[in-house]
Amino acid sequence: MIHLHVELGNRSYPIYIGSQLLSRPDLYAAHIKSKQVLIVTNETVAPLYLDRVRQNLTSYQVETVVLPDGEQYKTLEMLNRVFDALLSARFSRNATLIALGGGVIGDMGGFAAACYQRGIAFLQIPTTLLAQVDSSVGGKTGVNHPLGKNMIGAFYQPQCVLADTDALDTLDDRQLAAGLAEVIKYGLIRDADFFVWLEHNIEALCARDKNTLAYAIERSCRNKAEIVAEDETESGVRATLNLGHTFGHAIETGTGYGAYLHGEAVAIGICQAADLSMRKGWLTGQDVQRIAALLLRAGLPVIPPAGLDAERFLELMAVDKKNLDGRIRLILLEKIGRTTLPVYVDRTLLESTLNGYGR
Numbered sequence: 001m002i003h004l005h006v007e008l009g010n011r012s013y014p015i016y017i018g019s020q021l022l023s024r025p026d027l028y029a030a031h032i033k034s035k036q037v038l039i040v041t042n043e044t045v046a047p048l049y050l051d052r053v054r055q056n057l058t059s060y061q062v063e064t065v066v067l068p069d070g071e072q073y074k075t076l077e078m079l080n081r082v083f084d085a086l087l088s089a090r091f092s093r094n095a096t097l098i099a100l101g102g103g104v105i106g107d108m109g110g111f112a113a114a115c116y117q118r119g120i121a122f123l124q125i126p127t128t129l130l131a132q133v134d135s136s137v138g139g140k141t142g143v144n145h146p147l148g149k150n151m152i153g154a155f156y157q158p159q160c161v162l163a164d165t166d167a168l169d170t171l172d173d174r175q176l177a178a179g180l181a182e183v184i185k186y187g188l189i190r191d192a193d194f195f196v197w198l199e200h201n202i203e204a205l206c207a208r209d210k211n212t213l214a215y216a217i218e219r220s221c222r223n224k225a226e227i228v229a230e231d232e233t234e235s236g237v238r239a240t241l242n243l244g245h246t247f248g249h250a251i252e253t254g255t256g257y258g259a260y261l262h263g264e265a266v267a268i269g270i271c272q273a274a275d276l277s278m279r280k281g282w283l284t285g286q287d288v289q290r291i292a293a294l295l296l297r298a299g300l301p302v303i304p305p306a307g308l309d310a311e312r313f314l315e316l317m318a319v320d321k322k323n324l325d326g327r328i329r330l331i332l333l334e335k336i337g338r339t340t341l342p343v344y345v346d347r348t349l350l351e352s353t354l355n356g357y358g359r
């Protein structure tokens with residue numbers, strides 16, 4: 001088992017990574033402070049892993065909430081179901097909430113824990129690669145509002161994260177690849193050696209080799225944890241995690257949510273950001289090809305959707321919440337392994353990427 005530490009003063013916590021962690025009663029016991037435990041999960045994950053988790057909790061009063069599966073259920077209404085369960089079972093401020101699932105459940109469970117009686121303890125048990133390398137680390141929790149994604153939320157840190165690589169066995173290939181997009185992103189923004197390691201190990205990751213996965217998850221979480229330790233609430237360096245995301249969000253919105261998984265849209269966005277970085281004179285053409293080649297080998301798309309022209313891209317990118325005063329700001333690459341902070345980009349240059357890359 002790998003044991004990582006997220007350093008956030010009195011909100012610090014461990015991340016455990018490895019095989020068979022879901023069946024380690026000691027790990028639960030070390031982080032649950034009272035007898036009352038609520039497990040929040042969804043109808044896809046429950047039949048796969050709920051019993052495995054519950055088996056470790058026989059000496060606790062355990063309640064469960066099984067929510068419907070999907071981003072469209074990441075809502076205040078579903079959050080209320082969690083509060084209903086906590087209140088009906090008369091759970092106190094000492095209760096512990098366990099979020100068992102992908103990023104949707106992690107974000108909602110974390111936010112429910114942040115709100116219930118102004119904050120109860122919670123454990124993250126991420127079961128998708130994306131959740132293990134990204135959403136379970138860093139304390140962003142929340143739900144969507146009809147007028148905007150992740151618009152209602154809080155920063156709230158868990159007691160610990162249990163990332164069990166065995167849980168990834170049941171994940172479908174597309175979801176695995178979507179997680180790999182964020183893994184590759186860490187190499188690009190701040191860890192050139194990791195990028196090279198990924199070039200050597202991407203096939204093993206796609207084949208779900210356990211040790212290779214555990215290493216990639218560790219290195220990803222370590223990178224994210226370092227960024228979050230430096231900038232918990234995103235006033236500076238945390239923004240570099242958004243490499244490829246402004247393009248990606250435009251693709252997600254412009255093609256209708258659901259056509260592309262988030263990681264897939266980000267993969268294309270990373271390529272567009274790389275192309276723009278080349279036009280800035282920072283990356284070489286060969287760098288851009290290396291980046292696209294790795295994403296492609298991970299099973300990800302790298303070409304922007306034909307139906308989305310430059311004009312529509314610009315419209316969609318202008319409303320991204322990372323912009324200030326209506327001008328488009330982007331994270332670009334100075335080289336593989338180093339990003340800029342958000343920079344305003346010249347519109348003509350951006351148009352040349354939107355019209356030029358992959359067209």
Ligand code: NAD
Nearest residue numbers: 044069102103104105127128130131134135140167170171
């Ligand atoms: P998800 O939670 O919707 O999971 C993807 C699908 O996989 C779902 O159908 C889910 O039920 C299923 N699933 C989960 N675990 C499984 C398993 N082990 N085997 C089989 N199927 C399984 O999506 P996601 O990609 O994990 O997370 C996306 C969400 O995370 C978004 O809501 C996004 O906003 C959020 N997010 C948050 C942060 C953050 O910092 N908090 C960062 C990135 C993303």
Ligand code: MG
Nearest residue numbers: 182245262266
């Ligand atoms: Mg992302």
